[in-house]
Amino acid sequence: EAGVAQSPRYKIIEKRQSVAFWCNPISGHATLYWYQQILGQGPKLLIQFQNNGVVDDSQLPKDRFSAERLKGVDSTLKIQPAKLEDSAVYLCASSLDGTGVGEKLFFGSGTQLSVL
Amino acid sequence: AQKITQTQPGMFVQEKEAVTLDCTYDTSDPSYGLFWYKQPSSGEMIFLIYQGSYDQQNATEGRYSLNFQKARKSANLVISASQLGDSAMYFCAMREQQTGANNLFFGTGTRLTVIP
Numbered sequence: 001e002a003g004v005a006q007s008p009r010y011k012i013i014e015k016r017q018s019v020a021f022w023c024n025p026i027s028g029h030a031t032l033y034w035y036q037q038i039l040g041q042g043p044k045l046l047i048q049f050q051n052n053g054v055v056d057d058s059q060l061p062k063d064r065f066s067a068e069r070l071k072g073v074d075s076t077l078k079i080q081p082a083k084l085e086d087s088a089v090y091l092c093a094s095s096l097d098g099t100g101v102g103e104k105l106f107f108g109s110g111t112q113l114s115v116l
Numbered sequence: 117a118q119k120i121t122q123t124q125p126g127m128f129v130q131e132k133e134a135v136t137l138d139c140t141y142d143t144s145d146p147s148y149g150l151f152w153y154k155q156p157s158s159g160e161m162i163f164l165i166y167q168g169s170y171d172q173q174n175a176t177e178g179r180y181s182l183n184f185q186k187a188r189k190s191a192n193l194v195i196s197a198s199q200l201g202d203s204a205m206y207f208c209a210m211r212e213q214q215t216g217a218n219n220l221f222f223g224t225g226t227r228l229t230v231i232p
Contacts, residue, residue: 042222042224043161045219089159101147101148101149101213104151104166109159112159
């Protein structure tokens with residue numbers, strides 16, 4: 001079974017530029033998550049989708065970050081314009097249906113973003 | 117207040133020895149789940165073990181076991197017979213039912229180094 005796919009693996013941009021990350025979850029997983037992991041910290045949830053609807057985007061800086069999940073499968077996370085403090089690893093995860101405290105999340109390898 | 121606290125930034129263990137990674141949590145929700153994930157240098161978060169708040173027995177998965185002390189609100193990970201491949205970052209995480217079981221809160225992680 002294929003895991004969560006993310007691309008690109010690495011991205012270097014200058015501040016004020018825009019960038020987009022792509023994620024393809026495990027087939028059949030209804031719930032998709034984007035996490036931001038700043039160096040030395042644990043991952044922090046940015047946004048959670050249930051199929052193609054947003055469940056939680058309370059931690060998403062909506063003035064510069066946007067995300068969509070068309071057709072309830074792939075997802076794209078965009079930053080425009082990027083700031084220095086956006087340098088981080090962006091992790092995508094998926095789970096079966098997003099309910100229940102015991103549901104496991106499966107993560108991709110992440111996109112490492114450096115903003116210069 | 118931090119929901120998950122990992123007080124050990126780094127730990128060293130001799131190959132074939134056992135090691136305990138500490139995790140304490142903070143919640144008033146009677147229904148919650150505790151997870152441990154491993155993050156090797158490749159970046160992917162790998163699920164290791166899960167403990168539900170109502171589980172009577174400590175969880176075990178191969179060489180991993182979770183020392184769950186509910187009254188102390190601790191969920192320490194025990195790795196037995198350490199291997200060189202165990203060198204990685206380890207994250208403790210929690211999910212609460214009262215928040216709709218949406219968000220997985222992570223600690224800051226512990227870097228484990230296995231010495232040959």
